[in-house]
């Protein structure tokens with residue numbers, strides 16, 4: 001259970017994170033556009049290079065978008081008073097975990113289970 005000071009602390013960090021991620025998304029969008037526009041002028045090799053960069057940019061953008069979504073959800077949970085509880089099992093999320101990752105939607109145990117891939 002988080003006290004009010006901890007809650008407002010996390011909220012400030014989440015709001016800063018939201019602004020930072022939104023800015024990254026904005027910057028990433030214009031960078032991706034630039035790559036597409038320049039492609040006709042490039043040789044085959046630099047085109048492949050540009051495509052690879054674009055793929056990397058796109059996967060970064062996907063990560064940023066996913067994280068931003070979690071940040072928005074976490075902020076909504078602060079408003080509704082559900083922040084700090086695991087989305088999956090309802091237990092408290094470890095405070096140390098929230099310090100590192102204030103947007104974490106679930107506790108460490110549930111996160112580990114979701115990320116468990118037997119083949120990899």
Ligand SMILES: [Zn+2]
Nearest residue numbers: 086089107110
């Ligand atoms: Zn859990």
